[in-house]
């Protein structure tokens with residue numbers, strides 16, 4: 001099974017993708033995580049992407065399309081994947097269609113996570129992650145049990161993203177409504193678009209997604 005999680009910044013795509021990975025064994029493919037890894041490693045792609053990501057703009061299509069094309073060829077993706085943060089505009093959606101057709105694989109569900117804009121800003125500005133194991137937290141909704149220490153692995157390397165400022169979030173939300181929201185009718189016409197209430201608590205959102213995937 002191959003699926004897309006679609007929703008604005010802070011909708012909970014990454015949070016739910018990790019839960020889907022654990023429950024259904026689908027591999028999480030987050031273009032944001034891949035680009036952040038390239039920035040941290042200082043690769044050519046990372047050098048091109050760094051400033052663009054800090055402004056909240058989209059990295060050029062040719063870069064993200066080739067990252068995804070290479071990644072879904074890897075062995076661990078053959079039993080299914082969950083795309084998190086890709087596609088983000090019409091050109092990427094069309095490139096994905098071509099890629100999947102060439103590989104002879106399908107897309108079963110596109111799940112839209114609906115969350116009000118004011119909640120998104122609060123979610124993003126309160127977010128932090130463990131730099132060691134990648135576990136995600138939030139100042140209010142999911143704080144670590146012991147200050148400064150990851151619950152999952154005990155690391156003290158807790159980080160905030162440079163693009164998680166209130167100002168950049170506003171720009172990311174504008175980019176989402178201009179570039180990504182038009183993909184909803186695109187997938188609606190293909191009759192694979194489903195919706196979940198992303199305003200609910202994390203476990204309730206997971207339950208709604210599980211019902212779609214298990215059907």
Ligand code: AP5
Nearest residue numbers: 009010011012013014015031032053059085123127138202
């Ligand atoms: P990317 O990393 O994809 O960021 P994003 O789409 O802006 O999404 P986020 O990671 O901010 O949010 P999320 O929906 O995953 O929410 P999360 O689960 O963390 O992209 C970053 C940048 O990379 C882009 O701006 C762009 O520059 C570039 N890029 C990436 N892909 C690209 C592409 N395809 N093309 C071009 N450029 C690309 O949740 C947020 C917080 O809320 C967390 O703290 C979490 O704990 C909390 N939370 C989650 N769910 C709930 C809930 N139900 N209730 C309460 N709190 C919750």
